[in-house]
Amino acid sequence: MEKIIELSGLTKRYGTHIVVNHLDMSVGKGEIFGLLGPNGAGKSTTILMMMGLTEPDAGTVRVCGLDPVRRPIQVKRKVGYLPEDVGFYEDMTGMENLVYTARLNEIHADEAARRAGGLLENVGLREVKHKKTGKYSRGMRQRLGLADVLIKHPEVIILDEPTLGIDPAGVKEFLELIVKLSREDGITVLFSSHQLHQVQQVCDRVGIFVDGRLLAQGDIGSLAAQLFPDTHMTRKIGLDEIYYRYFQGGDDHE
Amino acid sequence: MNNAHPNTRGKDRISTRPFWVMVQKEAADHARSWRFIILLGIVVLTCLGSLYTSLSNFTEALGKNDAENDFFFLNLFTLSDGTLPSFFVFVSFLGPLLGISLGFDAINSEQSKGTLSRIMAQPVPRDYVLNAKFMAGLIVVSIMFFTLSFLVIGTGLIVLGIPPTAEEFLRITIYTVLSIIYVSFWLNLSIFFSVRFRQPATAALAGIAVWLFFTVFYPLIVNLVLKGIEPSDFASPRAVYLYQKLKFALVQVMPGELFSEITSTLLMPSVRSIGPLTMEQLHGTIPGPLPPGQSLLLVWPQLTGLIALTLLCFALSYLSFMRREIRSR
Numbered sequence: 001m002e003k004i005i006e007l008s009g010l011t012k013r014y015g016t017h018i019v020v021n022h023l024d025m026s027v028g029k030g031e032i033f034g035l036l037g038p039n040g041a042g043k044s045t046t047i048l049m050m051m052g053l054t055e056p057d058a059g060t061v062r063v064c065g066l067d068p069v070r071r072p073i074q075v076k077r078k079v080g081y082l083p084e085d086v087g088f089y090e091d092m093t094g095m096e097n098l099v100y101t102a103r104l105n106e107i108h109a110d111e112a113a114r115r116a117g118g119l120l121e122n123v124g125l126r127e128v129k130h131k132k133t134g135k136y137s138r139g140m141r142q143r144l145g146l147a148d149v150l151i152k153h154p155e156v157i158i159l160d161e162p163t164l165g166i167d168p169a170g171v172k173e174f175l176e177l178i179v180k181l182s183r184e185d186g187i188t189v190l191f192s193s194h195q196l197h198q199v200q201q202v203c204d205r206v207g208i209f210v211d212g213r214l215l216a217q218g219d220i221g222s223l224a225a226q227l228f229p230d231t232h233m234t235r236k237i238g239l240d241e242i243y244y245r246y247f248q249g250g251d252d253h254e
Numbered sequence: 255m256n257n258a259h260p261n262t263r264g265k266d267r268i269s270t271r272p273f274w275v276m277v278q279k280e281a282a283d284h285a286r287s288w289r290f291i292i293l294l295g296i297v298v299l300t301c302l303g304s305l306y307t308s309l310s311n312f313t314e315a316l317g318k319n320d321a322e323n324d325f326f327f328l329n330l331f332t333l334s335d336g337t338l339p340s341f342f343v344f345v346s347f348l349g350p351l352l353g354i355s356l357g358f359d360a361i362n363s364e365q366s367k368g369t370l371s372r373i374m375a376q377p378v379p380r381d382y383v384l385n386a387k388f389m390a391g392l393i394v395v396s397i398m399f400f401t402l403s404f405l406v407i408g409t410g411l412i413v414l415g416i417p418p419t420a421e422e423f424l425r426i427t428i429y430t431v432l433s434i435i436y437v438s439f440w441l442n443l444s445i446f447f448s449v450r451f452r453q454p455a456t457a458a459l460a461g462i463a464v465w466l467f468f469t470v471f472y473p474l475i476v477n478l479v480l481k482g483i484e485p486s487d488f489a490s491p492r493a494v495y496l497y498q499k500l501k502f503a504l505v506q507v508m509p510g511e512l513f514s515e516i517t518s519t520l521l522m523p524s525v526r527s528i529g530p531l532t533m534e535q536l537h538g539t540i541p542g543p544l545p546p547g548q549s550l551l552l553v554w555p556q557l558t559g560l561i562a563l564t565l566l567c568f569a570l571s572y573l574s575f576m577r578r579e580i581r582s583r
Contacts (some may be wrong), residue, residue, distance in 0.1 A: 034553065053375070086582065088367075089367075100275070104272045
């Protein structure tokens with residue numbers, strides 16, 4: 001499978017604290033990859049390094065074959081990034097915000113408006129598209145964020161804790177939307193979360209991330225084999241078992 | 255949705271189109287904001303006030319028979335009866351306020367609203383954000399100052415019934431451009447503070463603190479220092495000259511002083527020198543106005559200094575912004 005994202009030996013330190021520690025990881029084209037780990041595991045920092053928003057101390061990043069440190073603009077043309085707790089210009093409407101993003105991507109104003117209208121429909125914000133985003137709820141903002149990421153027709157989308165603050169029904173809808181997009185348009189999705197149920201629900205492959213290191217990566221079946229080689233596969237090991245074993249059940253209540 | 259990428263053509267080409275989109279948005283934000291409307295109100299009112307005092311004193315000024323009489327139109331900008339400061343004093347006082355208030359929340363508010371990381375995930379060079387904020391402020395200030403200057407000329411024209419000469423018009427235009435440069439210095443300074451400080455209030459306060467320091471405290475300190483080394487009445491002319499030179503040099507780091515030297519030279523053609531002059535230098539000069547080119551030449555060092563200060567602030571913002579980590583919120 002063609003590798004869209006490749007990290008090798010990636011390291012990031014803040015002072016003496018190592019946030020990301022010799023990380024090797026790869027995401028193939030068209031797959032939905034889940035980055036699962038507790039808060040402060042270095043998920044966001046890894047994502048920032050993929051986007052060229054912070055520089056790695058060691059190791060290399062390749063996104064679509066490009067180095068985000070050297071050629072951030074080219075990477076950002078192909079990659080859509082939804083930051084954690086995304087913000088919009090509050091005195092502009094949802095529509096205006098999307099059109100603005102599109103125009104930053106050098107999409108002509110008419111085309112931008114056409115795409116924005118379609119996307120707002122897709123993410124279920126048609127009724128509120130002419131409302132100022134300052135009045136949007138957290139879930140609406142998150143959905144607008146997804147539309148914002150998609151308006152440039154990316155090859156890859158990177159979502160950092162996208163379901164935070166959305167109610168359960170909304171989460172289900174949101175995740176279904178991501179799966180649909182990935183399948184229909186062949187978009188590669190990297191999805192970070194500390195909520196294993198969500199990851200389990202949508203991801204083809206999962207990377208388990210603790211203290212800046214990737215403990216294991218693969219589909220759920222192979223994860224169990226990697227982490228518990230001594231366990232006989234007589235009973236099916238669920239991801240939750242792996243999760244609790246490694247995170248001591250710390251963060252699942254959020 | 256299709257998977258075509260019309261925006262990936264031209265691999266390393268970086269277009270300036272997104273830059274102008276950003277400038278357009280920022281300028282529109284300024285023009286719509288209450289802050290700008292309030293500032294505009296203050297500036298317009300004070301300028302009307304000073305225009306009124308200068309116009310009501312005009313007959314008196316015309317009566318005086320001196321070199322400045324040739325340039326009576328410029329009096330609109332410089333004349334005052336003592337109750338209200340003149341137009342150019344107002345501009346030099348309000349300019350910093352205008353610059354600081356247009357820039358102090360440029361970057362940090364984007365960061366705290368969570369929009370910075372979203373914008374930085376778009377294929378635009380990072381400096382576009384800084385440049386667009388600056389350019390938008392500059393455009394807004396330019397429009398405002400040119401409008402004001404031309405309104406003052408227009409009012410003068412209607413009230414006095416005499417058109418300005420080409421030279422006067424040229425001087426007023428140069429003066430307006432230089433006021434814009436002065437405001438852009440403060441704009442840049444406050445953009446730098448907005449990069450440096452996460453809280454807009456801190457950035458605004460830092461800007462105001464610098465302004466106050468240079469308008470109130472720095473002259474005080476300079477006075478104290480100069481008092482200590484003041485030469486006696488019996489000191490050699492050389493010592494006195496050096497003292498005067500030093501006195502002149504010490505105030506040259508104040509942006510406000512640089513600007514007031516520039517404006518007074520440009521708006522009063524009879525100003526022939528700034529800084530100390532010896533008797534020999536004055537010997538044989540005929541008192542008379544300078545041509546605009548010579549006036550400009552006289553303040554060229556001051557102008558260079560002002561532009562250098564502006565660029566310094568810009569460089570500092572670049573330095574702290576370009577390689578910074580951009581986190582959401």
